[in-house]
Amino acid sequence: MDFDVFIVGGGPVGLMTASELALAGVRTCIIERRHTPSHYSKALTLHPRSIEILEMRGLAERFKEKGRPLPAGHFAGLNQALDFSVLDTRANYTLFIPQTETEKVLEEHVQHLGVCILRGHEVLAVRQREESAELVVQGPDGLSFLTASYIVGADGAGSTVRKQAEIAFFGTDASVTAKLGDVALENPPKSHFHTCINQEGAVVIVPLSPGIYRVISMASHKPQPLLHEPVTLEELKKDITSICGTDFGINHPVWMSRFGNASRLAECYRSGRLFLAGDAAHIHFPAGGQGLNVGLQDAMNLGWKLAAVINGRSSDWLLDTYHTERHPVGAELLRNTQIQTKLFDFTREGLYLRDLLSSLLTFPDVNRYLAEQITALSVDYEADEKMPEHHLNGKRLPDFELTLAGGNTKHLYSFLHKGSFLYVTFGEEQIKLPDLPHVRIIRAKAIDDRPEWDDVKAALIRPDGHVAWAVSRSQAESEQWIADGIRRWCGNVHIQSA
Numbered sequence: 001m002d003f004d005v006f007i008v009g010g011g012p013v014g015l016m017t018a019s020e021l022a023l024a025g026v027r028t029c030i031i032e033r034r035h036t037p038s039h040y041s042k043a044l045t046l047h048p049r050s051i052e053i054l055e056m057r058g059l060a061e062r063f064k065e066k067g068r069p070l071p072a073g074h075f076a077g078l079n080q081a082l083d084f085s086v087l088d089t090r091a092n093y094t095l096f097i098p099q100t101e102t103e104k105v106l107e108e109h110v111q112h113l114g115v116c117i118l119r120g121h122e123v124l125a126v127r128q129r130e131e132s133a134e135l136v137v138q139g140p141d142g143l144s145f146l147t148a149s150y151i152v153g154a155d156g157a158g159s160t161v162r163k164q165a166e167i168a169f170f171g172t173d174a175s176v177t178a179k180l181g182d183v184a185l186e187n188p189p190k191s192h193f194h195t196c197i198n199q200e201g202a203v204v205i206v207p208l209s210p211g212i213y214r215v216i217s218m219a220s221h222k223p224q225p226l227l228h229e230p231v232t233l234e235e236l237k238k239d240i241t242s243i244c245g246t247d248f249g250i251n252h253p254v255w256m257s258r259f260g261n262a263s264r265l266a267e268c269y270r271s272g273r274l275f276l277a278g279d280a281a282h283i284h285f286p287a288g289g290q291g292l293n294v295g296l297q298d299a300m301n302l303g304w305k306l307a308a309v310i311n312g313r314s315s316d317w318l319l320d321t322y323h324t325e326r327h328p329v330g331a332e333l334l335r336n337t338q339i340q341t342k343l344f345d346f347t348r349e350g351l352y353l354r355d356l357l358s359s360l361l362t363f364p365d366v367n368r369y370l371a372e373q374i375t376a377l378s379v380d381y382e383a384d385e386k387m388p389e390h391h392l393n394g395k396r397l398p399d400f401e402l403t404l405a406g407g408n409t410k411h412l413y414s415f416l417h418k419g420s421f422l423y424v425t426f427g428e429e430q431i432k433l434p435d436l437p438h439v440r441i442i443r444a445k446a447i448d449d450r451p452e453w454d455d456v457k458a459a460l461i462r463p464d465g466h467v468a469w470a471v472s473r474s475q476a477e478s479e480q481w482i483a484d485g486i487r488r489w490c491g492n493v494h495i496q497s498a
């Protein structure tokens, strides 16, 4: 079979990208070097914006069944947790869910959508030509040479696609390391999120699955062991005893690993027919639990754009917006994780600073500012400069209730399940659009408690839940702008005056 897109890497980001492409009818194949999915979970959290995008596709319930909601998140493991319950979202919590479960749900979903997954295949080389992109793949039956229109590198930190595309990965190597152990504890702590932080270092313990706990330790003493040195149970036991005064009866390690604060960002997320997403584009210390989340959001931004171009509805400018919109988000992710790493300072002065910042987090505005950053709810995109100015342009939309012209109320995200655009008109119909598979049209009466929508005559909502543009009632030549805006974003469709 011929494919339009090869995705290198079947981790969470590759799977999410495949799901978005397949939803739009794009012939997609994932190439994954692992023969079977990983049994171990690096990530344990899905944050509000990720839950929102899953809700947009009608998938959130499946994740909620496998996870546990917690009303909080954290910044640098400060004693005062971040309160997510105050955020402007229906998903105002952290979903505690092991990465293995996230991948399992996504893999079932993409299989249902007909995505081909080639496991046990490793991409060795990538090349692009004017009309196509090519891969050299090592599989169980030897080498094969594959061709598609585009390639997405979702192949993690050591990305072959990034290296083959010669995209620079600027940043710094690890200077701080931490240890992780998924272990049994004979005398586990009582709380669900147990932390000990003092001049000896920091320990975090959370229950993972029946009888198994995730223990993370960062000892303050130097020098730091090298990243590739295996963690021993003795080493972990020594850390937690010196930091917590007990070893909690640690035994039976299921998985132990060491990780560090190498921070790097790809110089560009696109090179012609090649794209990078997730850890292939950005790596950092996993502080605040953000990497997988930001990767899913990269995928959500890229998928519909690539599909629009492949399906002949848009041109290259849209693909360039993937870099211009997501690269600044990656840069901000590195900045906030570097700040958090700096705060893992266990000297006396460092602990004073942590106490001070903890007390600042009790101020609602400070809590909201950092919580919106960690959860990615503060991510808005630049307004489309080809459209008239409107304060909603580029903004992320929460899942608010709309009252439809007929009087029914519906949540906004329920119209985005198929990954189409949503064209919303208020009042009299302004223009007539033909039936289009990729544009859902609704007539709305009002959006309650959202004064920022009061002046809107019509708006186009992107498949990823951001406003492409809104046109106000007072806008001169509004019908012309609306028609132009639809053609610009949704393809050259035939539009009549109403």
Ligand SMILES: Cc1cc2nc3c(=O)[nH]c(=O)nc-3n(C[C@H](O)[C@H](O)[C@H](O)COP(=O)(O)OP(=O)(O)OC[C@H]3O[C@@H](n4cnc5c(N)ncnc54)[C@H](O)[C@@H]3O)c2cc1C
Pocket (backbone or CB within 6 Å): 008, 009, 010, 011, 012, 013, 014, 031, 032, 033, 034, 042, 043, 044, 045, 046, 099, 121, 122, 123, 124, 154, 155, 156, 157, 159, 160, 180, 259, 277, 278, 279, 280, 286, 288, 289, 290, 291, 292, 293, 294, 295
């Ligand atoms: C200790 C730790 C805790 C973390 N906790 C959190 C958290 O709580 N929340 C959070 O959001 N993030 C967390 N992260 C980060 C998160 O795990 C990563 O950001 C996430 O796995 C990135 O997903 P990905 O799909 O981009 O890459 P990966 O998960 O690395 O997947 C890449 C895939 O590509 C495959 N691959 C690589 N090269 C090739 C090739 N040449 N050919 C074919 N296949 C290839 C690999 O086998 C792999 O399956 C944590 C990370 C660590 C280390």
